[in-house]
Amino acid sequence: MFAFALACLAVASQAQDRKIESAIKHRKSAFTLMSTYVNRLVQTSEGGRPYNAAQSLEDARAVEFLSRLPWEGFVPGSERGDTRAKDDIWFEEDRFKTLATELQSRAGAMTKAAESGNLPRLRSTIDDLRDVCSRCHKVFRKD
Numbered sequence: 589m590f591a592f593a594l595a596c597l598a599v600a601s602q603a604q605d606r607k608i609e610s611a612i613k614h615r616k617s618a619f620t621l622m623s624t625y626v627n628r629l630v631q632t633s634e635g636g637r638p639y640n641a642a643q644s645l646e647d648a649r650a651v652e653f654l655s656r657l658p659w660e661g662f663v664p665g666s667e668r669g670d671t672r673a674k675d676d677i678w679f680e681e682d683r684f685k686t687l688a689t690e691l692q693s694r695a696g697a698m699t700k701a702a703e704s705g706n707l708p709r710l711r712s713t714i715d716d717l718r719d720v721c722s723r724c725h726k727v728f729r730k731d
Contacts, residue, residue, distance in 0.1 A: 606712050607663070608665045608669055609669060610685050618661070621654050622651055625647045626717065626718070629648065629721075630714060645702040648701070649697045656692055661676060676728055684724075694720050
């Protein structure tokens with residue numbers, strides 16, 4: 589009976605570890621994709637890519653959508669494992685959530701700027717978005 593109980597605990601522990609690994613993969617994937625589209629917009633705003641209003645709008649919409657995805661991957665226990673997330677995320681959860689909300693807001697503003705077709709306006713919102721990313725990484729990401 590004792591061996592059975594230990595086996596059940598081991599299975600439950602493995603299931604929890606898989607859930608944590610899945611959460612980490614989820615958020616890392618969302619951040620990787622978001623970074624891809626942000627970098628395309630940065631290259632455009634800095635002149636490294638030709639400005640194409642329609643493409644910039646698609647990229648901005650992708651960033652706006654992706655900005656809502658990573659947060660469900662920050663589950664308890666996911667501070668361990670293959671992650672660059674600092675433990676401070678769970679100790680300063682309100683600050684972290686505020687930055688996440690600000691990122692989403694800035695991504696929405698960037699989409700509106702892209703809709704306008706005004707490159708200088710888009711450039712400004714890209715800079716604002718990058719500022720939020722930098723502030724969050726400085727506090728909550730291991731490098």
